[in-house]
Amino acid sequence: MCRVYELCRTLSFLLLLYRMPHTHSLHRIRIWDLPTRGFHVLLALSVVGLIATGETGAMQLHFWLGYGVLTLVLFRLVWGFVGGHWSRFINFVPTPAQLRAYVQAVRSEQAPHSIGHNPLGALSVLGMLSLLLLQVFSGFISDDEIANTGPWAALVPANWVEIATEYHSDIGKVLLILLIILHVGTVLYYKRIKHDDLITPMVTGDKVFTTEVHASRDTRTSRLFALGVLAGCVYVVYRLVSIN
Numbered sequence: 001m002c003r004v005y006e007l008c009r010t011l012s013f014l015l016l017l018y019r020m021p022h023t024h025s026l027h028r029i030r031i032w033d034l035p036t037r038g039f040h041v042l043l044a045l046s047v048v049g050l051i052a053t054g055e056t057g058a059m060q061l062h063f064w065l066g067y068g069v070l071t072l073v074l075f076r077l078v079w080g081f082v083g084g085h086w087s088r089f090i091n092f093v094p095t096p097a098q099l100r101a102y103v104q105a106v107r108s109e110q111a112p113h114s115i116g117h118n119p120l121g122a123l124s125v126l127g128m129l130s131l132l133l134l135q136v137f138s139g140f141i142s143d144d145e146i147a148n149t150g151p152w153a154a155l156v157p158a159n160w161v162e163i164a165t166e167y168h169s170d171i172g173k174v175l176l177i178l179l180i181i182l183h184v185g186t187v188l189y190y191k192r193i194k195h196d197d198l199i200t201p202m203v204t205g206d207k208v209f210t211t212e213v214h215a216s217r218d219t220r221t222s223r224l225f226a227l228g229v230l231a232g233c234v235y236v237v238y239r240l241v242s243i244n
């Protein structure tokens with residue numbers, strides 16, 4: 001009995017030794033810090049809420065959610081300079097040459113796995129943030145000529161209000177919905193077809209690599225700092241809304 005036990009112990013130790021090199025070569029690295037992940041989930045929920053309230057006419061809530069989205073986008077713009085390593089624009093916005101090289105690599109099916117956003121994903125992030133800003137500021141000068149007027153509508157010429165309202169209700173809304181469909185579709189395509197799960201890291205923050213890569217800072221201090229930045233953005237939006 002004792003011999004069988006010893007044998008089992010030796011075998012399990014040998015098994016462990018055999019596994020060690022593999023276990024050791026895997027590194028779980030923080031890529032998306034908590035503020036970036038929080039930004040993403042709040043943004044997605046708010047934008048869905050904005051489309052729903054815009055379509056159903058729950059305008060009081062629509063306005064509040066709109067101010068919320070402006071706060072979040074401002075926060076993300078600032079976080080793009082002072083946030084965790086992989087959330088910084090400098091570490092994911094590609095130069096035209098990098099973009100061309102990546103597109104060529106995609107065409108020849110040799111695109112490398114990116115650590116943070118890949119160059120095409122980076123463009124869609126910038127596109128999404130720009131479209132959201134346009135949607136918010138066109139909302140600021142929109143007027144449905146019934147009961148709902150954006151806070152800046154009285155400050156600009158009437159033809160601006162007309163153009164902005166048309167953009168907000170007919171063009172911007174459609175562009176945004178198309179980009180969101182493309183965004184979610186691409187993420188699902190990566191998961192299902194390319195077996196590259198981008199969703200789990202956007203939830204947990206971590207990706208697993210076979211070599212050490214630079215980690216994003218995500219400490220208690222950096223999170224408190226993010227709250228400070230967010231508070232600053234709330235104040236800026238409050239001042240912008242109260243301009244009239």
Ligand code: HEM
Pocket residue numbers: 036039040043044045047048076087116117118121125128129180183184187188198199200202
């Ligand atoms: C209204 C809905 C949504 C909006 C406006 C939106 C917007 C964004 C933005 C702005 C980013 C860039 C994050 C950053 O660097 O700060 C992003 C990334 C990402 N989003 Fe969304 N998102 C939406 C819905 C979703 C949904 C439903 C999923 C999951 C299926 C998703 C999965 C992801 C993933 C995985 C990334 C990271 C992509 C990468 O690794 O390059 N998003 N999203």
Ligand code: HEM
Pocket residue numbers: 047050051052054055062063066067069132135136137138139140141142143144145148149150151165168169170173176
């Ligand atoms: C990302 C942010 C926003 C999104 C996605 C959004 C979306 C929408 C949608 C889907 C509608 C309904 C359009 C239709 O009638 O078919 C709408 C209407 C409207 N929104 Fe927004 N909105 C946003 C931000 C804002 C903001 C910040 C304001 C004002 C501060 C605003 C003010 C209005 C007004 C006044 C209307 C009525 C326009 C009309 O029916 O002629 N929106 N919005």
